[in-house]
Amino acid sequence: MHDKLREHIEKIVPLSDDEFAFVCTHFTPKKFKKHQFLIQEGEAVKYSYFIITGLLKLVHTDETGKQRIVSFAMEDWWESDYYAFYTQTLATMSLECVENTEVLCLSFEDYRKLCDGLQKMERFFLEKSNFGFIASQRRIISWLTSNAKERYEQLLKQYPALIQRVPKSLLASYLGVSRETLSRLSP
């Protein structure tokens, strides 16, 4: 189960067996079933999650109760309510299974210990964070320059696998359009 983690990390920094063994001591595996919550709004955010298999949605709920998908997360991705995680405050979003999901859990304390104990891992997380930022910026640019149809096409192109696994109503929520509008875009 941790093998996927090693492969994932070694795409960025090489690890010796000893180093990887050290890394592993910081993670706890856990399994969740479809519809279960990994993070609930208003509760503490204990972990950042590395996803081994499955699919999660990060959901923001506004004052009127409307839910929007902030992001999806699947195999080899990291996910959490990062503001709450890094500042150790209460969750403002929820993280929920779209499919049965296996994750490796990393507590904030272990995250800090891991970075302090092995500079390579701080380097790894820096790289991840940089490219996470770039991906968000791309999504903003997509918003700024494209209409609903174009954004949908870009999503199809970028994550073709996602479309097979997620109901269109959730894709609509991620794209920031109503499900009816999305339904009328396809042809």
Place this chain on the structure above:
Amino acid sequence: MHDKLREHIEKIVPLSDDEFAFVCTHFTPKKFKKHQFLIQEGEAVKYSYFIITGLLKLVHTDETGKQRIVSFAMEDWWESDYYAFYTQTLATMSLECVENTEVLCLSFEDYRKLCDGLQKMERFFLEKSNFGFIASQRRIISWLTSNAKERYEQLLKQYPALIQRVPKSLLASYLGVSRETLSRLSP
């Protein structure tokens, strides 16, 4: 001039005088005038910039020539075309002065040397990147949950200083609405 940098870094990690002297050797100060370009689309991105004084806009131009403000950057902020900077590829955006601006330039090579030579600085950049990512995610949530008027009000609230310094047409571009629509929102 580097004092602002020290203060900025020490909000996250403390530095000895020797350490800060080491840090300084990696930065080069530069001055630009209003309308000058720090980065031009299609050219190499030599630096990440720390802004001492002034105001910049990061601009994306689409195929039809329409320009959109991806972000503004003012005192104490870092800015660059980060995808191009980190991957050492050509710029897909341009970075231009809205006001006369003084910056400290950090080349990619010096960025790596700085992180490798002083773990505190890798820690610093990790923290910056994490919160940069969170800020982008907030902007996405603002898009997903709010209409033009609400997004404008959120911007006014979050960066009241910006509104004094930037023409409304640029704010409109940043918010992803036409300047005419923005003009009709205020009352």
Place this chain on the structure above:
DNA sequence: TCCTTAGTGTGATAAATATCACTTGATAAT
């Protein structure tokens, strides 16, 4: 001083998108 340009506001109209209401087909639960 005169002229140009940038910034802004506003009316009229078109286009994009949301909302509400209803239907259908597929799947899951009992």
Place this chain on the structure above:
DNA sequence: ATTATCAAGTGATATTTATCACACTAAGGA
């Protein structure tokens, strides 16, 4: 087998926003 539930499509209409056209003001350059 029957009934709920979910996902998806679609028509009618309302709302939001873009686009085009024009006017006005202030600031800067020749």
